[in-house]
Amino acid sequence: MTKAQEKKLNDFFVHDFNKINNLENQALRRIGARNLSVKEIHVLEAVSEQAQRGQNTMSAIAESLSIQTSTLSTSVRTLVRKGYLTRQNGVQDRRQVYITLTEKGEAANRAHSQFHAQMVHSAAAQFSDEEIELLTQMLEQLDRFFAEMLELGEGRGNASDDTDTSAVL
Numbered sequence: 001m002t003k004a005q006e007k008k009l010n011d012f013f014v015h016d017f018n019k020i021n022n023l024e025n026q027a028l029r030r031i032g033a034r035n036l037s038v039k040e041i042h043v044l045e046a047v048s049e050q051a052q053r054g055q056n057t058m059s060a061i062a063e064s065l066s067i068q069t070s071t072l073s074t075s076v077r078t079l080v081r082k083g084y085l086t087r088q089n090g091v092q093d094r095r096q097v098y099i100t101l102t103e104k105g106e107a108a109n110r111a112h113s114q115f116h117a118q119m120v121h122s123a124a125a126q127f128s129d130e131e132i133e134l135l136t137q138m139l140e141q142l143d144r145f146f147a148e149m150l151e152l153g154e155g156r157g158n159a160s161d162d163t164d165t166s167a168v169l
Contacts, residue, residue: 023119024112031111035082043075044084044109047099057090058097066150084108 001009024038033041046064050056062072076099079085084105090096101109124132 020119024115027112027115031108031115033108033111036084036108040075040079040084041108041112043072043079044101044105045112047085047101047105048109051100056099058099061099079105 021038024041028034028036028038028041036044043061043065046061047056050061050064053060058069058072058076062069065072076085076087080087083102086100086102088098088100090098127135
């Protein structure tokens, strides 16, 4: 890889992620969910996805977000207080905690899903079918790469450790 290619790739990871984040914040304001952060809307999305699978427990939701259950607990507490989520202990196993969207949470998640669909369709319109196929293949490779990096980080304990990723790179 040339230095120019390396710079472009790094700029994409840093700047385009921030651009998407900013677009999501704008979309939240437009739908009237000014009291939600992007992180919180992604928690709602994960709750919805896990509920569709019948796996809307704290541990399953945390795993789907690649975060610790204690981190999720903080977000869930806030989202319950804001009226977007409810939490219930399991009937057969009281240690299990089930999280569900309220009507307010479902409305915010629907609006967020619509934003993502519109963003994907608008971005895809910039490319030919062949380019989209190539792009999706490359994104799948990147997804596997980042998943592997996360696994290596988790395998050494804490994600904040100075994990040596040179083996992956």
